[in-house]
Amino acid sequence: MTMSALRRPGERDRLVVKFTQIDWTFAVALCLLAGTGALMMFSVAGSSWEPWAGPHLFRFGFCFALMIALALFDVRVWFALAYPIYGLGLLLLVAVEFFGDTRMGATRWLDLGFMSFQPSEVMKVGIALALARFYHGVSAENARLSWWLLIPAAMIAAPVLLVAHQPDLGTAMLIALTGAAVVVLAGLSWRIIGAAVVAFVVAVPIMVMFVLHDYQRARVMTFLDPESDPSGSGYHILQSKIALGSGGFFGKGYGLxxxxxxxFLPEKHTDFIFATLAEEFGFLGCALVLALFAAVIFMALRTASLAHSHFGRLAAAGVTATFTLYVLINGAMVMGLAPVVGVPMPLLSYGGTVMLTVMIGWGLVQSVRVHRYTEVTSGKGAFV
Known part of the structure; x- marks a missing residue:
């Protein structure tokens, strides 16, 4: 038995002890990923901290401090805020429909005057929290297969439809897959999972032909045959593949x-920064960064497995699923294995909103770790 297991609840509640319970190896891994992103932004900006590398590091520093602060919040606070955060996210998505700021043909932002943000980012954490709270009070039998499944299905469908209407297919897909991951981890019957997979496979061609917007359909067609329009819709994928292949095993060298x-490479500091990394540091550099991502995911899943509360396990696993999907979808997109859907590589890519969402999620995961022995009860007794 470890020394941390012998600590009394009153002792664990002390601030200094909570700091020692944070997974600092995990925190260092996040710093290495963000630092690698800044390194690549410094390179593609012509060895300059502006306009990307400096702001990227500043934002990460702020978000890192926020993650540590959120880690000290009792997991029961997250439990109490789960439904309010989800509800706030839904209200903001509805507000986008009426008051949203339209950019490049998409209405995804709310302009507050001093800043603008994407409410869909709130839902990436909100859906994991809300579903974790819902399943915390559901028996294992009902979680497997029952009419209760209609409730989480509606909780997932509502934000997905609102985000897809903006339109933002990449984020809608992330929310849907995150929700599905929590439902599966809660104990969903394999019969339902199998039926859902079959239904998805059947529905994909129908959606491509009759549901997607023209530009979204073009992305799918380009993914299937990028050479058909090398200077137009296929340009992103082809240039990314050239960058990936030209790096070889060791890469061309930093800044070269x-x-x-x-x-030639579009969005070299955001969606396609992984291709930039591949060109300059080759297969070896990409393998090391992917190993770092894998380590972060493994440590987060281990934290989820150690939680005593069902809510803590599912919430931490849901946040980890979102991060994992970010990495997988962006990696597949850059390598031409998936259509271009505008999903960045977390912490590596430039972008403040996504970084804030990711680090808030990791704050939740670290809160689950720090308070892993805390029991969470349903209803009014949640703080008892």
Whole structure:
């Protein structure tokens, strides 16, 4: 038995002890990922901290401090806020429909005057929290297969439909898959999972032909045959593949990537920063970064498995699922194995909203770790 297991609840509640319970190895891994992103942004900006590397590090520093602060919140506070956060996210998504700021043909932002943000980002954490709270009070038998499944299905469908209407297919897909991951981990019957997979496979071609917007359908067609329009819709994927392949095993060297330095590679500091990394540091550099991502995911899942409360396990696993999907979808997109859907590589890509969402999620995961022995009860006794 470890020393942490012998500590009394009153002792664990002390601030200094809570700090020692944070997974600092996990925190260092996050710093290494963000630092790697800044390194690549410094390179593609012509060895300059502006306009990307400096702001990226500043934002990460703020978000890192926020993660540590959130880790000290009792997991029962997260439990109490689960439904309110989800409800707030839904209200903000509805507000986008009426008051949203339209950019490049999409209405995804709310402009507050001093800042603008995407409410869909709130839902990435909100859906994991809300479903974790819902299943915390559901028996294992009902979680497997019952009419109770209609409630989480509606909880997932509502934000997914609102986000898809903006339109933002990538984020809608992330929310749907995160919700599905929590439902599966809660104990859903394999019969339902199998039926859902079959239904999805059947529905995909129908959605592509009759549901998706023209530009979304074009992305799918481009994914299937990017060479059909090499200077148009296929340009992103083809340039990304060139950057990936030209890096070889060891890469061309830091600051020497022709595709990124000469601006052939689009979105070189955001969605396609992994291709920039591949060109300059090769297969070896990509493998090391992916190993770092894998380590972060493994440590987060281990934290979820150690939680005594069902809510803590599911909430931490849901946040980890979102992060994992970010990595898998962006990696597949950059390698031409998935359509371009505008999903960034977390912590590596430039972007404040996504970084804030990811680090708030990791704050929740670390809260689950710090308070892993805390029992969470349903209803009014949640803080008892």
């Amino acid at each position: 990537g022709s595709q990124s330095q000469l601006n």
